[in-house]
Every structure is written in structure tokens, then in C-alpha cells.
Amino acid sequence: MYVEHLSLTDFRSYAQVDVELGPGVTVLVGSNGLGKTNLVEAIGYLATLGSHRVSSDVPLLRFGTEQAMIRAMIVRGAQKTLLEVEINSGRANRGRINRANPVRARELLGICRTVLFAPEDLALVKSDPSHRRRFLDDLLVSLLPRHAATRSDFERVLKQRNALLKSARAGKFSSGHEATLEVWDQHMAAAGAQLLRARLDLVERLRPHVARAYAELTEGPKEARIDYRSTLSGPLTDDGNAEGATAGEAADLAGLSVPELTERYLVAFAAARRRELERGISLVGPHRDELDLILGGAPARGFASHGETWSMALSLRLGSYYVFLEDAPAEGQSPVLILDDVFAELDVQRRERLAGIVAGAEQVLVTAAVEADIPDKLDGRRIAVVPGGIDEGQR
Template sequence: MYLEHLSLTDFRSYTQVDLTLAPGVTVLVGSNGLGKTNLVESIGYLSTLSSHRVSQDGPLLRFGTDRALIRAQLVRGEQKVMVEVEINASRANRARINRANPVRARDILGLCRTVLFAPEDLALVKGDPGNRRRFLDDLLVVLLPKHAGTRSDYDRVLKQRNALLKSARSQHFSRSGVSEANLSTLDVWDEHLAAAAAQLLAARLDLLTRLRPHVGEAYAQLTDGSKLLRAVYRSSLEPGEMHDGPSPDIAGESVVGGVGGEEDGDVLSLCTVAELTEKYRTELLRSRTRELERGMSLTGPHRDELDLLLGTAPARGYASHGESWSIALALRLAAFHVLDEDKHVAGNQPILILDDVFAELDTQRRRKLALMVASAEQVLVTAAVGADIPEELAGSTIHVIPGGVAADE
């Protein structure tokens, strides 16, 4: 797959910009602040319907406007498809495929597959567990768009259940007891949460099985191979992995602890969805008293962790800055390979985007990364200085100028 044409209207800093691209390597060069990242951010948005820079859509609209439009002409094997997304400030986003009638935005998921690496990806290593959970879930949606529903179903049930737990907690403090009606309603939401959680956990574990070999291999290729990188899933279904540390925030950030071996995730990956559902039912019942005391759900995929182990030590807190960059790159390259191996649609290799990557790498790692990605069908690279790009990634150059772009003569 490759992107043949991109048009943006009122997206970020652009009133209007049109970009014509070709297969192979394209380098977007321009001084910082001119909008290089805005261009690749829009392409990534088509893939996941979210930005890698902000959690809400509002900042994607050019200041003072109430809608933005992303339009892309994609080439997938022998087919071409036009994809449009309208991002709205005050109503639901809409999309079009081949200029047909508007559809739900999420109906375009799977049409534009991208893997985007950006400086923000250091949070995959150094940030809180929510960043690593989002990495898995975003990749799930790109790989199998149906999991957008899996994810939203779980979030919806979790929100409702947390509201009930918060209400029950207030009732407990005000009346010294929780009503039978609330407990009965909680039983119902436990069933919903167990079913939704099992679906999401099963999908994550299956994805991690695909990712693991590529993560280790990519890291070895980027470095001297002296340290092994492993990805280990920690589930809140394992009570021994939980601890009562600082209270999580409203979003329910993970408080999963421990390093250990890979046994927990490996055992769970052998379970069916029905078996996982039953495990969640059991754990929800076991933790009910604590949940009523805390007023929030303490069991579920929103509490899980993807541990990244460098050698025997957790990468978070122990990896150097250079190692952290390589780990984050390895995760994205592993995602690229997982998508590339998915052969359900011909010509569906993802577009690889490297946003401001090479300035942070030494010469040796620049060359190693360049050799690893040069054969991809389409690679889009941004850089403030063209000299940062290794000669192994020689290709066409587009200069980003104030308000637009200009190709090399």
C-alpha cells in the first residue's frame, strides 16, 4: 500500500495543502515549526482515528474553525481508494469512501494502514502503563478493525460500572451500608464487564504472541545484540501482581506491579474467551469489597501492564536514553512486521512513517534503521536537516515551507 495524494483543509496549521507522493522513500524536510509533523499526523489519523500527539480531536482543527478535512488517495495492489474524514468540533466525525454517501468515521478503519514512529514514542518505554496498553489497542484496531468495537464496548461498560461503584461508595459512607438494589445492579455490570474484558484480553494476548519474536529481533538488529528485549503481559487476573500503591487517577491507570517471568501471560493465552470470562467473574467477586471501598474497578484490562524487559531488568527506569529509543523503535518495527504478515488484503503492507527520528540516533543506528526499512513499499521521513537522513534512504525530497510544500526541482 502507498499514499498517492494527500489533501488537508483546516487541519492544524494548514488552511489548504496538497501533497503528491510515490512509492519508495520520501523525505519531508523543513525547519521546526513549519508543519512537517502535522502532515504525517494526518496520515496516522486515517489509520487509527486518533492522534499520536493529543488525546482529543479539538487541537487538530485549525484555530478558529469548526471542521477539518483529511482526504487521501490510496493505492492497494491494483486498486485505488479515496478516503475522506471530516473532523468536527460540535458533532460526530464523518467519513466517505470513494466519494460515496457519508458513513461513520470508524467504517474506514483498515483502509489506510500506517505505522508511525515519533519522539512521543519514548513514553512507550518511560511512561505509565496506559501508553503501552494504547500501543497494543491501537495496533489491534489497525490489524482487525472489529476491535474498535471491542475496545469501545469495554470502555463503555467500565465507565458505567465505575459510576455505580462510586455511587455505592458514597452511599456506604453516608448510610453505613450499600443497598441491595446497588449490589444487584453491580452483579449485572460484573457480567457485562467480565464478557467485555475477556474479549479485549484475548485479543491483546493473541497480538502479543505475534509481536514477541519481532520485538526481540528488531531490537537485536538496531543494537549490538548483547541484550535481549522481551515483552511480558501482566494481567490484573493474577491477584499476586496487584498492589495497593498510590491511588490511580480517574482514568484508572494501572497499578500492576512485579516483573517475574512470562508464565502468567502465557497461561492466560491458552484460555478460551469463555474461560477468561469465568476468571474475570471470579476475580470481580473476590475483589468486590476493595472495589466498593475504593469506588472504582480494580480488575480488568484497563489495569494491565506490558512489561518491557531489557535483559532481566525492566526497561522503565533502567534503560539508558539511547536504549529507550531503540526499544521504542523495536516496538514500532515489530508492529510493521505483524501488519505486513497479515495477508487478508493484497497490497496491504503498511505505510511506514518516521517522524523526526534520525536526529536522535547516532550514525551507526541511523544506518541500521535505514537498512531495516528501506525495502518497505512506502517510507515517509521527516527531518529538520536533510543531512540527518542516511544515504541508504535516498529518495525524493519535499520541502515544507510556511503554509505549504514544495517538491525538489
């Protein structure tokens, strides 16, 4: 798979820009602040309907505008598909496929697949569990777009249930609210079980590929491992640490069906009822689970060196790439690889190893402020990013 053409209107710093792309390696070179990351961010947005830099869509609109447009021609094997996404201020985003009637933006999910590496990926290792949960859910939706609804349904139910618990903490909770809470328990247990089952299956697929990627990047003595830790084995703090006596012990959830997980959640909600009413929030559910990153037997977070942290973050992305290849092994189906200003952050050894791994991908898009940071293995077309646009006179 590759992006053949990209057009942006009122997206970030661009009033209008058109870029011709193609298979192989393309390096976007330009000083910081000129907009090279904006170009690859737009491609990533087509794949996930989210930005790797910001949590909301508002910063994506050029200042003073109410709408931005991303258009891209995607080539997947022998098929070409024109994708358009309209990012709106104050109303729902819309999408188009091959200039047909507008559809919900999430109908575009799964058509363009990308794996994006960026300096922000250090947060996958160093920051709180929400970054790792988002990583899993974004990958899950890219692989199986139907889970966009799974994710959305859970978030909607969680919001309603939290509002009810918050009213209890404010002293506005009556006996009638108890029955309402039990109804929302049922909804949240069902939605949470769907999301948890999907995440557990994904982690099983991802685990060997993360271990492989870390070994390829380092060839060191330490092994990388990922494990999923659910609040069904005990409540977790906001930092992903266990609050109770079950610290470090995961429930054996691997073989449980969605109905069985639903029942587990209902039991867990009942056990946590008093504490949830006291705190006014839902303490059990996928929204408080953790993806443990383990390096050489120790948690990567807090124990890994800077270089090891980078290698673990890169391994999560490379592992995702390998999962995509496993999911769609036919020629022309591999995802677009995007490396956004990554090489400037890596030492020479990691640069060379990463370049060697990705160089053979169908399409590799790289951004760099200094062309000398790009390893020779990623030789290919260069495009200069200049104020307000691009200069395609580069080789």
C-alpha cells in the first residue's frame, strides 16, 4: 500500500498544498516549524482519525478557519481509492470514498493503514497507562474497524455511569438512583467485556512481534515482553499500579468468552460499589487497565535507560507493523511506514538498525530537519519543505 497523492486545505499551517508521492523511500527535509510533520500527520489522521501530536481536532484547523480537508489517493495492490476527510469545528467530521456521498468519518477506517514512529512515542513507555491503552485501541481499530464502535460504545457508557457516580458523591444519590446504576452496570459490563476481549486477543498477537522487534533493534541480552493487566484482578491506581493484595497478579482471562467476562465485571462492580460511590468514578473497567512493558524481567517504565526506552517504544511500533503484515500478507497490502523526525533522536547504531528493518517496506515516509541524520540505507527521493509549501525540485 502507498499514498500516491496528498492534498491539504486549511490543515495546520497549509492554506493549500499538493504533494505527489510514490512507492519506496521519500524524505521530507526542512527546518523545524515549516510544516513537514503536518504532511505526515495528515496521512496518519486518515488511518486513525486522530493525531499523534494532539488529543483534539481543533489544532488541526488552520487558524481562523472552520474546516480543514485532507484528500489522498491510496493505492492498495491493483486498486486505487480516493479518501477525503472533512474536519469541522463544532460539528461532526465527514468522509468521502471515491467522491461518493458523504459518510461518517469512521467509515474510512481500515482503508489506509499506517505505522507512525515519532518522538512522542517515548510517552508509550514513560508516561501513564492512558498512552498505552490508546496505542492498543488505535491498533485494534486499524486492524478491525468494527471495533471503532466497540470503543465508542464503551466510552459513552462510561461517561453516563461516571455522571451517576459523581452525583452520588455530591449527595444527590437516592434509592432510585441505585436501580439506575444497576442498569448502567449491565451496559458497562457488556461494553467493557467486548473491548477487553478484543484487547486481550490483540496483545496475544502482538507479544511475539514486540519481542522480535526489540531483539532486531538491540541484539542485546535483555528480552522485551508485554502483558495485559486488567482491573478484574484488582483495582488499579491512575498510574497503573495495583491497589490491593493482587499486585502483579493477573486474572486468568485468556480463555474467557465475552459473556463470561461480562459476568466477571458485574461481580467486580458489586465488590467495588462502596469505593466507587465514595470517589465518584468507575474504578473497574478497560479504562483503568494497564499494558505492562517488561524489559529483562523489570518494568521498562522507571528502570529502562534512555536508549532502552527508545528501543522499547520503537519495538511497539515495529511489532504493530509485523502484525499488519501477518494480517494481510499479500503483495501491496503492507501499511505505510512513517518516521517523523525519529532519526535525530537515535544514536548511530539504532539509526542503522531501524533503517535496515524498514528500508524494504512498500512506502516509507521520513521527515528530517537535517538530511545527514538519514542513514544511507534509506536512499530515495527528497522533497524540500519550504515556507508555505514544498519544493519538488529536489532529487
